[in-house]
Amino acid sequence: MTKRFGVLAYPAAHSLSPAMFNAAFKALGIDAKYEIFEVRPESFEKFISDVKRWKIEISGLSVSLPYKEKILPFLNEVSEDAKKIGAVNTVTVRRENNTGDVKLFGDNTDFVGAVEALKESSLSVDGLKDKKILVLGAGGASRAIVYGLIKSGAEVTILNRTKEKAKELSGNFGCGYDELSSILKYKPEVLVQATSALLTEGISARIVPEGYFEKLASNGCKPVAMDIVYKPSMTPLLTDAKNAGCEIITGDKMLLLQAAKQFEIWTGERAPVEVMKVAISK
């Protein structure tokens, strides 16, 4: 029987996940399909209840906004990583053969996407250990990234517009924090843009001061720059970084690598990353 998977989000219509996963299933000859479950907040509990009662026969869900935290109380088990991050982006559904009981297992692969994308960059002869990393933003997206970076041994400082929020997040993970406006004090080896500024204020939102990367470069500092935004994948921040001679990592790489990890959790097979990459670049 064809296994069903899907993304649970609201809104979800523009998700790139169906293209990625369906291409991967096809490439490996796996009898499965991946759909969009655009579930309104008022229907969320009914949806989960239908999954648990096998009224919706689904084997796995990618969980996106606004449900990554909201889904936690409905899960039978949650991985240590997801517990520490406080959010789940991957649900595996298992149905017992004899009893028909349906159990939901939560995990988080968002941090894997960020860490793996950085590990593939040029800085990574010895991984991320002791690398000086600035993470801009202190919301949900930053939380998973900071967790992953610290787990990899990096020396992380969170910079946020509202310093209090940076302090709170850093308190959870034991890293540095400061206000975003102090960014010029730092000489990072990696800079991760994880604010929602582009989403809320549009593509022209300015997150770092004008000429920031040029200034750093003139002081001999050329950080690897990564942006979580994947639409467009070439953000103004990455353009500035590239023009200053910095290596850049686009958000679609993180998206791809977190999905690859999800694929592996669900199927036990190595994800065909190149096939998935082509699927989202179309």
Ligand code: ATR
């Ligand atoms: P997400 O789950 O996408 O991370 P969030 O939890 O709402 O979203 O967090 C958004 C983050 O982006 C916050 O750190 C926010 O800064 P504040 O804590 O000061 O609000 C940051 N952010 C949003 N717009 C920004 C902007 N124009 N400049 C700088 N930071 C911004």
